[in-house]
Amino acid sequence: MRVSFWRQAVEIARKDLRTEVRSGEVVMITVPFGAAALMLVPLAVGTDAPLLSQIGPGIYWSVVMLFGVLVTVRQSAIDAPSQRDLLGLLGVDAAARFVGRAGASALLLLLFEAVLAPVALALYGTDPSGWWWLLVVLPLVAVGLGLLGTLASSIASSIASSTLVPLIVVPLAVPMLLAATQITEGLRIDATILGWLLLLVVMDLLLAVAGVLSARPLQETTR
Amino acid sequence: MPDSVVHLRGVGVRIGDTPILRNLHLSVDAGEAVGLIGSNGSGKTTLLRLVATLLAPSEGDGEVLGAALRGEGRFDVRARIGLIGHTPSLYPNLTLQENLSFVARMSGVPDAEVPEVLDCVGLGLARNRTAAACSHGMQRRVEFARLMMTKPDLILLDEAHAGLDPQAAALVAHLVAGARSRGGAAIVVSHEHARIAPLVDRFVELTNGAIAEDARTSS
Numbered sequence: 347m348r349v350s351f352w353r354q355a356v357e358i359a360r361k362d363l364r365t366e367v368r369s370g371e372v373v374m375i376t377v378p379f380g381a382a383a384l385m386l387v388p389l390a391v392g393t394d395a396p397l398l399s400q401i402g403p404g405i406y407w408s409v410v411m412l413f414g415v416l417v418t419v420r421q422s423a424i425d426a427p428s429q430r431d432l433l434g435l436l437g438v439d440a441a442a443r444f445v446g447r448a449g450a451s452a453l454l455l456l457l458f459e460a461v462l463a464p465v466a467l468a469l470y471g472t473d474p475s476g477w478w479w480l481l482v483v484l485p486l487v488a489v490g491l492g493l494l495g496t497l498a499s500s501i502a503s504s505i506a507s508s509t510l511v512p513l514i515v516v517p518l519a520v521p522m523l524l525a526a527t528q529i530t531e532g533l534r535i536d537a538t539i540l541g542w543l544l545l546l547v548v549m550d551l552l553l554a555v556a557g558v559l560s561a562r563p564l565q566e567t568t569r
Numbered sequence: 570m571p572d573s574v575v576h577l578r579g580v581g582v583r584i585g586d587t588p589i590l591r592n593l594h595l596s597v598d599a600g601e602a603v604g605l606i607g608s609n610g611s612g613k614t615t616l617l618r619l620v621a622t623l624l625a626p627s628e629g630d631g632e633v634l635g636a637a638l639r640g641e642g643r644f645d646v647r648a649r650i651g652l653i654g655h656t657p658s659l660y661p662n663l664t665l666q667e668n669l670s671f672v673a674r675m676s677g678v679p680d681a682e683v684p685e686v687l688d689c690v691g692l693g694l695a696r697n698r699t700a701a702a703c704s705h706g707m708q709r710r711v712e713f714a715r716l717m718m719t720k721p722d723l724i725l726l727d728e729a730h731a732g733l734d735p736q737a738a739a740l741v742a743h744l745v746a747g748a749r750s751r752g753g754a755a756i757v758v759s760h761e762h763a764r765i766a767p768l769v770d771r772f773v774e775l776t777n778g779a780i781a782e783d784a785r786t787s788s
Contacts, residue, residue, distance in 0.1 A: 348677065349674070349675055349676070349677050353674070354675060357671060357674050357675055361660065361663070361667075361671050364662075364663060364667065365660060365662045365663060368662035368663075368699070369662050426656065426658075427656070428654050428655075428656040428657065428658040429658050429660065431618075431621070431623055431652060431654065431658060432658035432672075433675075434623060434647055435621060435623075435647050435648065435650055435651065435652055436647075436648060436672060436675040436676055436719075437644075437645075437647050437648030437675070437676075438675055562644075566625075
């Protein structure tokens with residue numbers, strides 16, 4: 347019996363999340379390190395509250411981007427060659443695998459963002475006005491980074507060089523970092539944010555299309 | 570099912586400039602089991618991966634389960650091929666039951682069959698143990714359970730008897746017989762010639778990536 351594309355994607359995501367729950371890479375390692383990184387700047391700046399409030403959003407999103415890459419390339423998200431063969435021989439659609447994996451990473455990134463957001467608010471005293479927009483921005487960034495990290499991992503696997511992941515991710519993550527920071531800043535000073543929101547949406551769509559279209563060629567090259 | 574489950578014509582595989590397989594002509598008919606032997610590095614694993622359609626030929630052509638090795642149809646027949654390689658394909662942080670449930674859901678097999686096949690391979694009581702906490706032999710049994718559940722038409726076993734106790738070795742015979750009775754075929758790689766002789770119809774010996782001998786077994 348042929349299993350539908352979406353069922354395959356959901357099963358891949360479920361398997362990845364279950365593996366993460368058991369290994370605890372994100373919750374036990376990346377989240378504490380992310381929180382520690384957020385604490386470093388206030389330690390350096392001291393009690394300059396206006397300055398902390400101004401730079402808070404930028405620092406928060408920088409930490410999300412840098413540590414988010416680690417979430418997307420976590421060990422539990424990378425298949426061993428024998429597992430890649432298994433997925434191929436189970437008839438799993440390469441695009442469904444990409445969507446499932448990116449979806450699991452996006453959920454973990456959302457958790458990462460949600461845990462760090464109150465830490466940033468407490469440490470930087472950023473004005474939380476217009477916070478409900480974050481309900482849109484946090485998922486958009488999580489999805490974008492999840493797609494980007496998964497795509498970068500696939501490319502790196504296909505050329506057998508995981509060291510290339512940061513080189514692929516960082517330039518493409520910059521527009522997202524910029525947009526997320528500008529949106530948070532825009533909410534603080536009551537400026538328009540629609541253009542930046544649109545940029546995030548377009549980035550997510552482009553990455554989704556690129557990931558789905560390149561999934562099979564990258565999978566076959568990896569073998 | 571086509572008469573010839575595997576049909577290779579002058580197939581070669583190169584990795585970089587190094588030829589791994591050279592000018593192979595091989596047919597495996599429906600209902601047939603073939604033992605693949607040869608020394609380390611002779612190309613046995615590469616040949617299995619080629620037949621599994623996981624590797625494209627660098628030269629020559631052929632069909633597996635009616636699908637051309639270079640054609641789009643190979644993606645459709647993959648789900649009818651069962652491969653057990655050197656390294657277990659289990660997810661170490663998932664339990665044995667979760668590993669097989671994942672396979673079952675991806676293959677459209679009812680989840681209820683998972684406890685049954687785990688019992689069949691003697692791992693019913695270990696079903697909630699993570700794969701990482703199981704021995705190589707136990708992981709191998711789970712791989713056998715996977716093939717018992719998905720019932721592929723073409724079974725490919727690499728180093729079929731490596732690290733197996735006599736009871737687990739009987740599972741190899743069971744899998745090969747199952748594939749043959751379904752009108753499929755099996756290719757079994759082993760260094761233990763005597764152990765697979767009763768299971769197969771003929772032996773193919775590889776030397777330096779080429780077929781050195783293709784002979785029927787005396788039985």
